[in-house]
Amino acid sequence: MKRKLVLRFPAAVVEYPFIYTLAKEYNIVANILKADINPRKEGRMVVELSADEKSYQRGVDFLQSRGVIVLPLEQQIVWVEDRCTQCGACTVICPSGALWMQRPEMTVAFDGEKCVVCEHCLKACPARAVEARYLSGV
Amino acid sequence: MGKLRSYAEINEKISKGQAVVVTAEEIIAMVAEHGPEETAKRVDVVTTGTFGPMCSSGAFFNLGHPKPRMKMSKVWLNRVNAYAGLAAVDVFLGATEIPDTDPANQNFPGAFNYGGAHVIEDLVAGKEVRLEAESYGTDCYPRQKLETTIRLSDINEAYLFNPRNCYQNYNVAVNLSDRTLYTYMGILKPNLCNANYSSAGQLSPLMNDPDYRTIGIGTRLFLGGGVGYVAWYGTQHSPCGPRDERGVPRTPAGTLALIGDLKQMQAKWLRGVSYLGYGVTLQVGVGIPIPILDVETLIGTAVRDEDIVAPVVDYSEDYPQATGRTLGEVTYAELKSGKITVLDREVRTAPLSSYPKAREIAETLKMWIQKGQFTLTEPVARIPASDSGVRLKSLAVK
Numbered sequence: 053m054k055r056k057l058v059l060r061f062p063a064a065v066v067e068y069p070f071i072y073t074l075a076k077e078y079n080i081v082a083n084i085l086k087a088d089i090n091p092r093k094e095g096r097m098v099v100e101l102s103a104d105e106k107s108y109q110r111g112v113d114f115l116q117s118r119g120v121i122v123l124p125l126e127q128q129i130v131w132v133e134d135r136c137t138q139c140g141a142c143t144v145i146c147p148s149g150a151l152w153m154q155r156p157e158m159t160v161a162f163d164g165e166k167c168v169v170c171e172h173c174l175k176a177c178p179a180r181a182v183e184a185r186y187l188s189g190v
Numbered sequence: 191m192g193k194l195r196s197y198a199e200i201n202e203k204i205s206k207g208q209a210v211v212v213t214a215e216e217i218i219a220m221v222a223e224h225g226p227e228e229t230a231k232r233v234d235v236v237t238t239g240t241f242g243p244m245c246s247s248g249a250f251f252n253l254g255h256p257k258p259r260m261k262m263s264k265v266w267l268n269r270v271n272a273y274a275g276l277a278a279v280d281v282f283l284g285a286t287e288i289p290d291t292d293p294a295n296q297n298f299p300g301a302f303n304y305g306g307a308h309v310i311e312d313l314v315a316g317k318e319v320r321l322e323a324e325s326y327g328t329d330c331y332p333r334q335k336l337e338t339t340i341r342l343s344d345i346n347e348a349y350l351f352n353p354r355n356c357y358q359n360y361n362v363a364v365n366l367s368d369r370t371l372y373t374y375m376g377i378l379k380p381n382l383c384n385a386n387y388s389s390a391g392q393l394s395p396l397m398n399d400p401d402y403r404t405i406g407i408g409t410r411l412f413l414g415g416g417v418g419y420v421a422w423y424g425t426q427h428s429p430c431g432p433r434d435e436r437g438v439p440r441t442p443a444g445t446l447a448l449i450g451d452l453k454q455m456q457a458k459w460l461r462g463v464s465y466l467g468y469g470v471t472l473q474v475g476v477g478i479p480i481p482i483l484d485v486e487t488l489i490g491t492a493v494r495d496e497d498i499v500a501p502v503v504d505y506s507e508d509y510p511q512a513t514g515r516t517l518g519e520v521t522y523a524e525l526k527s528g529k530i531t532v533l534d535r536e537v538r539t540a541p542l543s544s545y546p547k548a549r550e551i552a553e554t555l556k557m558w559i560q561k562g563q564f565t566l567t568e569p570v571a572r573i574p575a576s577d578s579g580v581r582l583k584s585l586a587v588k
Binding site for chain 2: 139144145159176179
């Protein structure tokens with residue numbers, strides 16, 4: 053199985069080699085899509101984990117036991133349809149095709165599963181209709 | 191070609207609820223099926239629409255006098271400066287104005303999260319806005335400072351007065367350089383990665399009346415969800431540029447200055463928006479009815495996206511340096527397909543002007559007319575047309 057996640061590392065554990073441990077101890081392939089990791093500061097990483105289901109669950113349990121907050125990726129970026137003016141400016145900026153134009157209707161659509169949380173859309177959207185909601189832990 | 195009906199005859203049908211009204215999109219299929227002569231006999235009015243960023247927009251307000259009275263010489267609404275070089279409590283708030291405290295592009299690219307356009311949207315949405323004013327004080331207007339909050343309903347007159355809306359055709363913006371550009375046409379990625387355009391094409395008002403036979407000074411229209419009028423031709427109105435065999439401009443051409451009562455309008459159709467690294471602008475919804483006076487007006491409204499071309503312009507060099515060079519032409523049908531070819535490369539497109547919102551405006555105006563709530567006006571004067579000799583001047587720096 054493959055799953056995209058957002059990992060939040062509290063400052064106290066941010067220097068621990070989690071990705072190495074996932075590979076060595078749990079046989080999980082971690083494909084890092086985006087990372088913002090700095091010494092002694094809370095870190096954030098967007099990652100795709102590939103493993104069999106049992107290993108995957110053990111790996112996630114390990115991360116959580118060390119204080120890492122594991123969030124499903126598709127809930128991190130929220131497209132507020134009511135605020136969207138359907139201008140489409142985001143659709144050529146989004147690198148993963150998560151924000152795209154339905155044709156011939158010419159309406160903007162958002163597919164959370166394709167989103168890689170690069171956040172390019174947040175400021176590319178003139179109407180500020182895309183929001184990042186990282187605050188709530190699971 | 192013979193005249194089919196007059197404005198008075200159309201308005202009589204509207205008042206009886208008998209007018210045949212279709213949108214500029216629907217008319218295309220009708221003309222394809224029945225031909226222009228037959229369709230012109232059947233249809234009284236064609237409605238158009240557009241919803242896109244229109245920087246040259248703003249609003250006049252008469253804020254009312256406080257006690258004691260005040261000759262407001264500096265005015266801010268939610269920290270955004272409004273021009274007060276008018277009578278005591280009259281001001282003009284421009285859509286692109288930003289607060290004095292905004293860092294603009296000092297930290298490039300600037301976010302421009304709030305400006306005049308957002309104040310207009312907030313007022314129309316019924317929100318409370320902070321008003322600050324300063325004055326030097328006079329015998330008749332002694333007050334020198336003021337801080338309070340206002341709502342649109344507290345203001346005497348509030349009218350939108352947009353010096354340039356409804357651009358008839360526009361550039362397709364691309365970037366040939368190797369760095370990202372932040373423009374009024376959105377973010378342009380390096381090396382021809384994307385092409386941004388901004389027109390409703392076949393639904394756009396002036397595309398459907400290419401030589402301004404029915405749209406003129408005094409034309410009543412849909413503006414920001416309310417009723418407005420053409421006040422004048424717009425700034426940078428340039429009717430004498432290149433046109434195709436149907437008379438449709440191949441480059442940015444005509445524009446309109448529009449006016450309307452802000453108190454009737456809806457925030458849905460007046461949206462403050464922020465262009466990264468560029469600034470604030472107002473997305474304005476406009477819809478204009480076109481009376482089918484004769485077959486010629488009908489043929490104008492039957493224009494299709496595949497018939498209209500727009501110039502592709504490089505915004506890394508040719509636009510800012512005003513070289514006049516273009517990289518070729520593409521049709522709006524190609525632009526709407528999502529991909530165009532520029533310099534033998536496939537380039538992804540984004541509209542900026544919303545086609546579904548333009549359609550919604552054309553449909554809303556159609557409904558107003560069908561219900562007898564909106565009648566048509568004959569222009570009191572024409573705006574300069576393709577035979578006027580009016581040309582756009584550039585500024586000579588001496």
